Amino acid sequence: MIALYFVLMAIVAVAAFTVGAARGRRLQAAGLRLHSLPAYHGLFLAALCTVPMMVAIAAWAPLAPRYVESSAIAALPEAARPTTGLERDARLREIVLSAEGRLTGPAAANVEAAGRAYLSAQTTSKTVLIIAGILAALAAFSWGLPRVSADFRARNRFETFTLVVLIACSAVAVLTTLGIVSSVLFETLRFFQRYPWWDFLFGLQWSPQTAIRADQVGASGSFGAVPLFVGTSLIMVIAMLVAGPIGLFSAIYMSEYATPRFRSLAKPLLEVLAGIPTVVFGFFAALTVAPFIRRAGEALGLSVASESALAAGLVMGVMIIPFVSSLSDDVINAVPQSLRDGSYAMGSTKAETIKRVILPAALPGIVSAFMLAISRAVGETMIVVMAAGLAGNLTFNPLEAVTTVTVQIKTLLTGDQEFDSAKTLSAFALGFVLFFFTLTLNVIALRIVRKYREQYD
């Protein structure tokens, strides 16, 4: 039924467009000079008719369930009506199951009746929607059609409509972000009611195991997040040490030195790296790189944990190479050829030109490429889970096992959890910190980009 509504909406749009455009063309054929092309009149009418239909369904969506539920409850005899909200929910579940014929066991007569009432209310509400939608569209159409005239500025009207649609879409994006942030923020505040925020931000001990019974050992978990921040940063730095130079230099090679043929071959290949699922990188790190590092370390007389920050960082670095190289390649290519010519014409070599002219000109873009890669590294979970371990060691030694913020969030929230223990809530606090960190990074990147924009063009 709802699908039918959308089909109807499409039909209305096409019909309105056809009629509007045809009318515009007729006016044109009659020798009038239209302000807007016939197609714009069609588009205007189509937009005019579909908007009320969208408004209708948007208004219907929250109202309909209320109406359907209350008519189902009203069908119950006075005595069987629920009194509490909890009871109401349970009753409704029963009614819905019976209406759909999925109720196991015999249904009480009054529940069955309520189920029928539920179904009929549902049909009524959908019929009302469709009729209201058609009426609204017709009203809009009969209002709009006479307006199609030589002077009517359908083109400008449609422009306004487009603008509104665009604003609505960006509003959805912004509101979703705000919603996510505020829900995380809210849970984080709940966590800080149970656990002091300075102990969380500056505590050096991470052991989130809270006891099930009050008399168990380690009854109170310790949520000092510094080891996680250090672990995250350590792996991030290692990853960037790998991806930064390799990504940037390969971008320079591809955009400045490689033949177009080689470039058209190598670039997609490099981008394949970005398409490999992180879990594959994870077992590559755990099964190939980590043992290799361990053996190599032992050969040198170093003690290396079987899970190490180095292994995770190296593999993560490989993973984010395409982020750095592909974006940098694009921005280097965007540097105007005239700057290169200017530099060559003064007798500088290719390398001098790249170092002194091209890279400075492309710097803002390169910085954002790096920032994107860092955000990616910080947010990455799978590789670290598999290759760096879970131990909340506070260490700067890349040969030891460390853990990161994302890994702990994943560990805290998987499995059966009660949703208001300090342990689960701490995951939100970690998530919030992570979000704050990436946000800061993005702001810094934007600043850098803007600074150079102002200076350079």
Place this chain on the structure above:
Amino acid sequence: MVTDHPETFHNQGPTTVNRMADLTMPLTPAAGLFTANEAKVTARDVTVHYGEKQALFGVSIDIPERSVTAFIGPSGCGKSTFLRCINRMNDTIPICRVAGEIRIDGADIYDRRLDPVLLRARVGMVFQKPNPFPKSIYENVAYGPRIHGTTTSRQELDEVVETSLRKAGLWDEVKDRLDQPGTGLSGGQQQRLCIARAIAVGPEVILMDEPCSALDPIATARIEELIFELARNFTIVIVTHSMQQAARVSQQTAFFHLGHLVEYGATEQIFTAPSDTRTQDYITGRFG
């Protein structure tokens, strides 16, 4: 067809009144300026291919030193192509092949042992669109001396920057804001900055490819004056679409057509008594 005998006009002197020059300020060169000048750049039978397409057919020309030589001709006739042969900028285009011989001061610039990078330090170039680097005004001019290591101290570099900007007639306008981006200047100022940048390397020849085509008449007049000034010390080759400009600033004019050098001689002669009908048609605007 090719009149590559510079001696035929070397001794003429600017006696005839220039038909075009009286439209604007007549920048008639001093009599001694090019009469005694020797050939700085000599080209013999230069042929250029872009892939399969031939862009230049056997161009031979002698360009005298310390004077202005203008290249004119309809669009696509190969003026830029020939200009770019003189500092081997064509080397940066993979599909471009150059044959023939070009000598500067008698030395073959397409000699295998010659480093094109060093050649370009001797033969500067100014482009059609001003292309200052996204750096400060100071750094733009200091770019050449820095990469060639021609200055040893900061003080010396400061001096080079100042002299170059003075020669380019830009010093008074920018001396208080040398640390500001060169891209923030007006189009005409940017073009003079590019000229200053080219001068700072200390070239012997300066090639200019339609240096005024993106500028308004006032900025153009500034640049033309400057070109005239620069011809005291440098050998200048300029490509232009403006007949008046060629008449105003140059002592020699070469007319290109469909990849051929049709006619070459003293500017006065080309503009008053061209020997080829194609030249005549072009300068009188019958085709272009």
